[in-house]
Amino acid sequence: MLYWNPKYECMDREELEVLQLARLKKTVDRVYHNVKPYREKMQKIGMTPGDIKSLDDLKSMPFTTKNDLRDSYPYGYFGAPMSEIIRIHASTGTTGKPTVAGYTKKDIDIWADIAARSLVAAGGGKDDIVQVSYGYGLFTGGLGMHYGGELLGASVVPTSSGNSQKQMMLMRDFGCTMLCCTPSYVLYLSEVMQEMNIKPSDLKLKAGVFGAEPWTEGMRKEIESRFGISAHNIYGLSEISGPGVGIDCFAKDGMHVPEDHFITEIINPDTGEVLPDGSLGELVFTCITKEGFPLIRYRTRDLTSVNREKCVCGRTNARIARIMGRSDDMLIIRGVNVFPSQVESALLDIGQTSPHYHLVVDRVDNLDVLEVQVEVSEDFFSDEVRKLESLEAKVRKKLDSILGISCKISLVEPKTLPRAEGKSIRVTDKRNLNF
Ligand code: AMP
Ligand code: ZN
Numbered sequence: 001m002l003y004w005n006p007k008y009e010c011m012d013r014e015e016l017e018v019l020q021l022a023r024l025k026k027t028v029d030r031v032y033h034n035v036k037p038y039r040e041k042m043q044k045i046g047m048t049p050g051d052i053k054s055l056d057d058l059k060s061m062p063f064t065t066k067n068d069l070r071d072s073y074p075y076g077y078f079g080a081p082m083s084e085i086i087r088i089h090a091s092t093g094t095t096g097k098p099t100v101a102g103y104t105k106k107d108i109d110i111w112a113d114i115a116a117r118s119l120v121a122a123g124g125g126k127d128d129i130v131q132v133s134y135g136y137g138l139f140t141g142g143l144g145m146h147y148g149g150e151l152l153g154a155s156v157v158p159t160s161s162g163n164s165q166k167q168m169m170l171m172r173d174f175g176c177t178m179l180c181c182t183p184s185y186v187l188y189l190s191e192v193m194q195e196m197n198i199k200p201s202d203l204k205l206k207a208g209v210f211g212a213e214p215w216t217e218g219m220r221k222e223i224e225s226r227f228g229i230s231a232h233n234i235y236g237l238s239e240i241s242g243p244g245v246g247i248d249c250f251a252k253d254g255m256h257v258p259e260d261h262f263i264t265e266i267i268n269p270d271t272g273e274v275l276p277d278g279s280l281g282e283l284v285f286t287c288i289t290k291e292g293f294p295l296i297r298y299r300t301r302d303l304t305s306v307n308r309e310k311c312v313c314g315r316t317n318a319r320i321a322r323i324m325g326r327s328d329d330m331l332i333i334r335g336v337n338v339f340p341s342q343v344e345s346a347l348l349d350i351g352q353t354s355p356h357y358h359l360v361v362d363r364v365d366n367l368d369v370l371e372v373q374v375e376v377s378e379d380f381f382s383d384e385v386r387k388l389e390s391l392e393a394k395v396r397k398k399l400d401s402i403l404g405i406s407c408k409i410s411l412v413e414p415k416t417l418p419r420a421e422g423k424s425i426r427v428t429d430k431r432n433l434n435f
Contacts, residue, residue, distance in 0.1 A: 002314065004120040004152070005113060008260040009315045013308070016316065020263055021055050023288035028052050028061070031294055034079045037072055038296065058263065058286060059274055063297045066099060069239070074100040079294040090138040091238045092212075092336045092404075098138070101238045102292040108147065110289055114244035114258045115148020121249045121256065121313075122232040123207045124178050126153035131171055133181035133189075134212065135161045135335075140242025141212050145180040148244065154178070161185065164192040175204040180243075182335045183215035183223065183231075187366035190226040200228040209234045211243060213332040214323055220252075233322060239298055240285050246320050251312050254319025261289045264318050265297070266306050269327035280305050282327045283320060301328045331427065333361055334368045336405050340426040343372060346402050352380040352391055356417045362430040370407040372399060378414040 003009045011019070029049040031038040041062045042048065051057060069077055074097075078085065086105050090098035103111065119130065130149040134141030142160055149156040157174055159167055161181065167189060171179070179186060186208055193200075205227055211234035223231045235246030235255050240262060246255030257264050262285045266275045269282040283300045287293075303324045310316050331338045340359060347353050354375040362369050374395060382388070388411055396409045418425075 001120050001125045004117040008258070009117060009256070009317055011260070011316055013316055016259060017055055019260060020288060021052075023260075024055065024058060024263065024286065025049065025052050027286075027288050027290070027294050028296070030079050030291070031296060035077055035294070037068065037076060055263070058265075058297070061286075061296050063272065063284065063299050064295050065299050066239075066301070069099040070097050073097045075102065077295065078102045078292060080104050080291045085292050087143075088138075089140045089143075089238050089242065092139050099239055101140075101241075103241075104291040107241070107290055107292045110261060111144060111241045111244065112147035112151040114241065114261065115144050116152040117148075117258060118209060118232075118234055118244045118247035119145075119148055119152050119154065119178065121247045121315075122178065122209050122234075123230060123250065124149075124152060124154060128152075128154040128177045129157060129175055129204075130154045130178045130180065131157045131159055131167070131174070131176040133159050133161055133167055133179060133185060134243075139212075139335075140236065140238045141180070141182075141335075144236065144242035144244060145209065164189055165196060168192050168196055168198055171205065172198055172202050177204050177206050179205060179208040179229075180234075181208075181210060182212050183210040183219050184213065184334065184363070184366055184368060186210055186223055186227075186231075187219065190223070191365065193226075200226070203227070205229050207232065209243075209247070211235055212335050214325070217322075235302075235320065235323065237300060237302075239293070239295055239300075240287060241290070245285070249311060249313040249315060253311065254307055254321050256311070256315050256317045256319050257306075259317045262287055264306055264320065266304070267299075269299075269301075269303075277306050277308055280324065283323075301326045301330065303327055329427070331359070331361060331429070333370050333403075334405055336403070338370070338403050338405070342402055343399060346398050347374060347395070350395060350398055351377075353377055353395065353411075354414060356419075357426070358417050359427045360430065361427065363432075368431065370403075370405065371410055372407050373410045373412055373417060375414055375417050376411050381414055 032049045084104045085102040087103040089101045132145045136142030207230045209232050220231045232248040234243050236243035265284040266281040275281045283302045283304050285298050286296050304320045308318045354377045356375040358373040360371040392409050
């Protein structure tokens with residue numbers, strides 16, 4: 001099977017743009033009537049839904065940011081009444097308030113369709129046995145690929161994440177042919193495979209769909225050679241739907257975006273100006289078929305470029321390049337979004353430490369590790385080991401619960417962390433993700 005939905009994946013661009021405009025008009029009308037913050041923003045600039053006459057008119061709509069969503073937490077941007085919402089997901093960051101996404105039945109069906117397209121683009125079909133090792137839960141990875149696999153008619157094995165020995169045992173015994181998880185997890189699984197004396201030839205695995213965090217071409221090569229499979233990059237975010245917003249086809253020359261559902265723009269993150277295709281900038285999406293959470297010009301903060309030329313695979317849908325970084329300070333550690341500001345506010349809550357801290361992220365044995373270096377405040381600093389140990393435990397416990405991932409705490413003496421003259425550098429990322 002080459003395509004899941006060839007009508008839309010390979011649609012002539014002119015025809016696609018006619019479809020996009022009709023759907024955009026409908027969505028703008030929906031948000032104007034159903035989503036108060038959008039109506040207010042439009043009224044402020046004197047816009048009505050009737051002003052959308054061409055795709056170019058989208059540029060006059062205001063952007064939507066993560067902060068806008070936080071300000072309307074949890075349901076302020078929902079475009080359908082709760083009686084029509086059948087599922088709720090949230091972003092992975094566990095900052096007090098995640099961003100919350102609601103889906104109607106139609107939204108879930110469309111999301112399943114784009115996840116099925118992704119599996120097919122990665123070489124999947126009805127005969128495949130798909131092991132979904134993304135986490136199931138509020139995170140969109142697990143359930144997103146699960147519904148896509150079922151719609152495709154493949155056999156879905158919902159292992160979720162964790163319990164790596166069992167994952168490898170099932171992969172071998174069940175004859176799984178496709179694997180969905182984060183790229184760091186599949187690399188970790190390769191080590192478990194070795195420890196268990198399982199050889200790639202003992203497995204039926206042929207392809208993997210890996211995403212939810214940044215990774216590199218080098219990692220792709222590594223994964224492909226360790227397992228003898230084809231590794232495909234998949235992109236997604238809960239605000240737009242989940243996995244399937246971008247997927248590598250066999251050409252692996254950018255991830256195809258289902259443009260019949262999402263309009264893609266690249267902007268200059270500092271000025272908001274729309275950049276021409278091929279320029280590196282911040283990725284912005286407008287959902288044109290969503291009902292539950294129909295975001296207009298959502299600023300993803302992800303940096304990439306877009307290519308709208310037809311691909312060698314025959315798809316005409318635009319391709320986004322591998323994500324190069326973020327235009328804010330968010331880190332993704334073991335698939336979880338972490339903002340340095342979360343650490344800062346936690347330390348301020350605890351007291352007894354100075355406001356100087358430094359995050360060191362590294363990748364050890366293919367797993368991300370986070371070290372938080374914290375300066376102890378001068379008045380608290382003491383030679384008493386027990387006192388310091390209890391402070392360390394307190395900081396660790398607080399950060400574990402706020403960030404949702406475990407980290408190593410290193411208490412350092414007052415005035416030992418470097419001070420910056422301009423913008424402070426709070427993070428050292430040693431993971432060497434060279435794009
Ligand atoms: P969440 O909504 O919590 O699932 O997080 C979405 C974020 O994960 C995106 O905005 C990206 O920063 C990141 N992400 C997802 N897929 C990829 C990918 N394939 N490559 C790089 N980053 C990704
Ligand atoms: Zn392609």
